[in-house]
Every structure is written in structure tokens, then in C-alpha cells.
Amino acid sequence: MALARRPRARRCLGIDAGTQSLTALVIDPLERRVVARSHVDYDSELAAFGTRGGQLPADDPRLGLAPPMLWIEALDLALTRLAGDPEADLQRVDAVAVSAQQHGTVYLNRNAQSALGALGDLDPRRPLAAQLGAILSRPVAPIWTDSTTADECAQIRTQLGGTARVCALTGSDVCERFPSPQIRRFANHEPGPWAETSSVALVSSFLTSLLIGRIAPIDHGDGSGTGLMDVRRRRWSRAAVIATSKDLRDRLPALVPSSTVVGELVAYFRKFGLGPARVVAGTGDNGSSLVGVGAVEPGELTISLGTSDTLFGIESDFVPDPGGLGHVFIAPTGDYMRLLCFRNGSLAREAVRDAYRLDWPGFGRAVEATPPGNRGRFMVPWFAPESVPRAAAGPLRFGGLTSEDVAGNCRAVLEAQFLRMRVHAARAHGGIELAGSKPVRVTGGGSRNRSILQVIADVLGRPVERAETPDGAALGAALRALHVTAGGKQTEWRDTVRGFIPVTAGRIEPRVDVSVYDQLVCDYASAERAAAQGG
Numbered sequence: 001m002a003l004a005r006r007p008r009a010r011r012c013l014g015i016d017a018g019t020q021s022l023t024a025l026v027i028d029p030l031e032r033r034v035v036a037r038s039h040v041d042y043d044s045e046l047a048a049f050g051t052r053g054g055q056l057p058a059d060d061p062r063l064g065l066a067p068p069m070l071w072i073e074a075l076d077l078a079l080t081r082l083a084g085d086p087e088a089d090l091q092r093v094d095a096v097a098v099s100a101q102q103h104g105t106v107y108l109n110r111n112a113q114s115a116l117g118a119l120g121d122l123d124p125r126r127p128l129a130a131q132l133g134a135i136l137s138r139p140v141a142p143i144w145t146d147s148t149t150a151d152e153c154a155q156i157r158t159q160l161g162g163t164a165r166v167c168a169l170t171g172s173d174v175c176e177r178f179p180s181p182q183i184r185r186f187a188n189h190e191p192g193p194w195a196e197t198s199s200v201a202l203v204s205s206f207l208t209s210l211l212i213g214r215i216a217p218i219d220h221g222d223g224s225g226t227g228l229m230d231v232r233r234r235r236w237s238r239a240a241v242i243a244t245s246k247d248l249r250d251r252l253p254a255l256v257p258s259s260t261v262v263g264e265l266v267a268y269f270r271k272f273g274l275g276p277a278r279v280v281a282g283t284g285d286n287g288s289s290l291v292g293v294g295a296v297e298p299g300e301l302t303i304s305l306g307t308s309d310t311l312f313g314i315e316s317d318f319v320p321d322p323g324g325l326g327h328v329f330i331a332p333t334g335d336y337m338r339l340l341c342f343r344n345g346s347l348a349r350e351a352v353r354d355a356y357r358l359d360w361p362g363f364g365r366a367v368e369a370t371p372p373g374n375r376g377r378f379m380v381p382w383f384a385p386e387s388v389p390r391a392a393a394g395p396l397r398f399g400g401l402t403s404e405d406v407a408g409n410c411r412a413v414l415e416a417q418f419l420r421m422r423v424h425a426a427r428a429h430g431g432i433e434l435a436g437s438k439p440v441r442v443t444g445g446g447s448r449n450r451s452i453l454q455v456i457a458d459v460l461g462r463p464v465e466r467a468e469t470p471d472g473a474a475l476g477a478a479l480r481a482l483h484v485t486a487g488g489k490q491t492e493w494r495d496t497v498r499g500f501i502p503v504t505a506g507r508i509e510p511r512v513d514v515s516v517y518d519q520l521v522c523d524y525a526s527a528e529r530a531a532a533q534g535g
């Protein structure tokens with residue numbers, strides 16, 4: 001008699017398509033750990049696309065464009081690597097979810113629906129991107145780093161009755177990087193390709209479409225970062241859609257709650273050993289990170305140190321920022337999520353590190369060689385155009401800081417990044433509470449660097465906690481997949497994340513009294529205000 005085989009425990013796969021790299025990881029819900037991970041760096045590993053920092057080089061620093069085919073190749077490569085890792089055991093995966101950089105728009109043509117539908121018939125020996133055919137009406141996608149759309153923002157904002165009204169409707173002001181001004185610009189500047197566009201996807205819904213073999217809906221989380229959604233009613237806003245383009249409504253996919261199973265993994269992915277797993281709606285990287293660091297309840301603050309630096313947390317109430325610099329998005333838990341996004345994150349840190357030819361340990365030693373408060377020397381770190389506040393590129397030094405001072409600049413770029421969080425958290429929404437004794441969770445590539453974490457703790461006067469994995473967004477995607485397959489109830493979030501996020505590992509206490517920074521916060525705020533006004 002054949003012995004009945006014990007079913008092996010299921011696993012979940014999370015995929016995060018970030019600005020500069022794609023990470024895929026597999027979690028084991030019984031062992032409550034990440035069992036396998038693969039990572040693809042766009043610039044160095046898919047060099048044929050010619051990206052720098054994940055976007056196409058351009059003379060105009062305001063341009064932020066990326067080729068969508070790059071993300072498909074990165075997905076293929078990351079899964080190929082996981083398939084070769086016995087620890088991943090992809091056959092056991094029964095649920096998948098995508099996380100992706102927010103706000104990027106992908107323009108699909110009329111062939112897209114049928115090409116996606118035929119994914120199951122593709123030759124598994126050949127790469128996906130090479131076989132998909134022409135599915136794009138625009139070969140490039142504007143991504144969140146783009147700030148070319150100030151005119152379109154002003155036009156849409158005026159049509160919707162000004163910043164405060166737009167914020168009350170969509171949760172955010174009309175921002176240069178958001179889909180609404182980007183779509184308006186594309187429709188007006190390139191009417192031919194716009195006429196060929198049958199559907200507009202976001203990066204998260206685009207990659208999810210490939211997984212399920214049809215155009216995927218957009219989840220409430222990423223929808224709330226489009227400038228097109230009535231955030232309280234959780235549906236496309238007719239007024240915002242029309243203010244963007246009169247031909248847009250038919251090109252928008254449906255909006256669904258983040259915890260919706262949107263389809264089943266198509267046969268193409270069997271080549272990696274994956275079976276017919278359930279695919280959960282894709283969402284943005286910040287919402288995914290919120291889950292990935294376990295900050296699933298109000299009062300828990302997270303800082304994500306990625307290409308952008310973001311500060312966010314869950315809120316029960318909808319409290320838009322009438323000043324228009326902060327955002328109210330929808331979190332994967334279905335709650336509201338307040339967020340501030342600073343464009344000059346890792347690129348500013350890397351610009352300083354590279355200017356002085358340092359590696360990260362050397363950068364860390366330079367920071368340690370200078371006292372907290374930097375003897376009053378500071379920087380406004382706008383190496384690229386900034387989003388909070390909106391400002392053109394051009395870093396500025398104050399308090400006697402010179403460009404020759406290596407250690408002073410290393411400390412100054414970090415202190416500036418967290419001083420500005422103090423300044424703008426206090427201004428946005430009537431205040432994100434930054435003071436407190438509860439640790440702030442830190443994720444993203446920068447969270448690997450202990451000297452950065454120490455500066456955060458000192459400047460905010462609050463302990464910080466680093467999650468074990470810096471891949472908060474990819475882990476969050478895997479946990480979202482797990483949450484849905486485990487029943488998907490609102491109350492189960494705490495249980496879903498339990499065990500995956502060590503709460504004491506990597507805790508760092510402030511080393512100085514927070515008052516060291518009180519004067520510097522004021523000096524920074526005035527210097528930044530003057531600089532933003534062109535002073």
C-alpha cells in the first residue's frame with residue numbers, strides 16, 4: 001500500500017520592483033522566516049537598458065523615465081535565480097504579491113490584452129520580454145522621480161478648486177510625479193501614442209498583469225497615489241479624471257481593495273517550478289514596507305531609506321494636509337496611511353559618499369568623527385529636485401560648512417535628512433507625532449548602515465529599530481500574500497506579521513539629548529524656506 005504523502009507547508013512569494021533593483025523573496029509561514037531571496041540590480045545586471053539609478057540618463061534633471069521592459073527582464077532573472085535555489089522550493093508557493101515603486105505609469109496598447117492572454121502559450125525556454133511583442137503605446141514610463149509636469153499640476157489644481165480642495169478629495173495635492181499630471185502631459189504632448197493607449201497601468205498593476213495574464217486592477221493603495229481617486233469613497237473621482245483628460249475614464253482599470261485575489265499565476269511561470277498560485281493585487285512599495293516592518297497599527301512610525309526617504313504611519317481618520325506636502329494614502333490594511341516623501345534619499349547620501357571617494361564603512365567613520373549637531377554646520381541636501389518642499393536641484397551649505405570638510409559633509413547630509421523630517425512632520429496634517437519613546441522602525445537599503453540609524457535616533461530623540469531584513473517592501477508583499485490566503489480578515493494583521501519582524505534586534509538608543517538639535521532645526525527650517533523661495 002502506498003504511503004500517503006504528508007502535504008508540505010505552503011509558502012508565499014513577494015516581489016518588489018523598486019527604483020534601482022528588484023527583489024524577490026520566499027517566506028515560510030510555519031517557520032516564520034524568509035527562506036530564500038534574490039536580487040537584481042538594474043544598472044549593473046541589465047546594463048543593455050542603459051539606466052543610471054534605474055532611470056534613463058537625461059540632460060534635464062527633472063526627467064525621470066524608465067523602460068518597462070527592464071522590470072520584466074528583472075522579474076525573469078530574479079525568478080530564474082530563485083528557481084535555482086533549493087531553499088526556495090518554489091513548487092510550494094501558493095500565493096504571490098507584487099510591490100513596486102509608486103506613481104509610475106505604463107501605457108498599454110490594444111494588443112496588450114490578447115498578448116497577456118496568450119502568456120500561457122509562450123516558449124518557456126525564451127525570456128518573457130522577448131516574446132511579449134509590442135504591448136506598449138509608449139516605450140518608456142514616467143516614474144516618481146519625474147518633475148517635468150509643474151504646468152499640468154497647476155492646470156489640474158485650478159480645475160479642481162485649489163490645493164486644499166484637491167487634498168480633501170484625493171488625499172494629496174496634485175504632485176509632479178503623480179499619474180494625473182503625467183497622463184495629462186502625455187495625452188496633450190503625444191496625442192498619437194495616447195490615441196493608441198487602451199489602458200494605463202501602474203508599475204505594481206503592470207507586473208501583476210504579467211503574473212495573471214490579463215490587465216490587472218489597481219489596488220486602493222496605489223490608486224490613492226494617482227491623484228485620480230476619491231480617497232474616502234474609494235473609487236475613481238469623476239472630477240479628477242476629467243480634469244486630467246476627457247478620454248481617460250475608459251483607459252483606467254477597476255479599483256479593488258488591496259487584499260483582493262486578482263487571478264492565478266499563468267502557465268509561463270511553471271518554468272520556474274511555480275504552480276497555479278493565487279495572485280493578490282499589487283500595491284506600492286511604501287504600503288508594502290509598512291506591512292514588512294510590522295507597523296500595522298496606529299501610533300507606529302516607519303522611516304524607509306530607499307532612493308527616496310519616506311516617513312509614514314497608519315491613521316484611523318482621514319486628515320489631509322491642506323498645505324499639500326503630505327499625503328494620505330490607503331494602507332494594505334485598509335486604514336489611512338499618512339506619508340511624507342523626500343526625493344533626496346539614497347542618491348543624496350551616495351552623492352556625498354562618492355564626492356569624497358568613500359565606501360560605506362569610511363562614510364560611517366567620517367560621521368562618527370564629528371559631534372552630533374556638527375558644531376552648527378549644516379546642509380540643505382537637494383542633489384536632485386526635491387519634493388518636500390518642491391524645489392530645484394542644488395545642495396547648499398551653511399554655518400561655515402565648506403565642501404573641503406569631508407567628515408562635516410558626511411554628517412551634514414544625514415542630519416539634514418532627519419532635521420527636515422522634524423520640520424515637515426510638524427507642519428504636515430497638523431503634525432505627525434515624531435517625539436516619543438516608542439521606537440521608529442527603519443527599513444530600506446540605508447537601514448543596513450548603523451551610523452545612519454544613530455543619527456536618526458539622535459536627531460529625533462527616539463529609539464530606532466531596524467528590521468532584520470532591509471527588504472521591507474518585498475517582505476511586505478510576501479506577507480500580504482500570506483494574509484489573504486490566511487483568511488484576509490482585518491483583525492489578523494498582527495498575527496500575519498508576528499515572528500517575521502524581530503522587535504528587539506538592532507535597537508539603537510539616542511546618544512545625546514534631543515535639545516542638541518533644537519537650534520539646528522530652526523536654522524535648517526529658515527535656510528530651507530529661503531532656499532525654496534529662491535533666496
Ligand code: XUL
Binds near residue numbers: 225
Ligand atoms: C512615494 C514616492 C516614493 C516611491 C519610491 O510617494 O514617490 O517613495 O514610491 O519607490
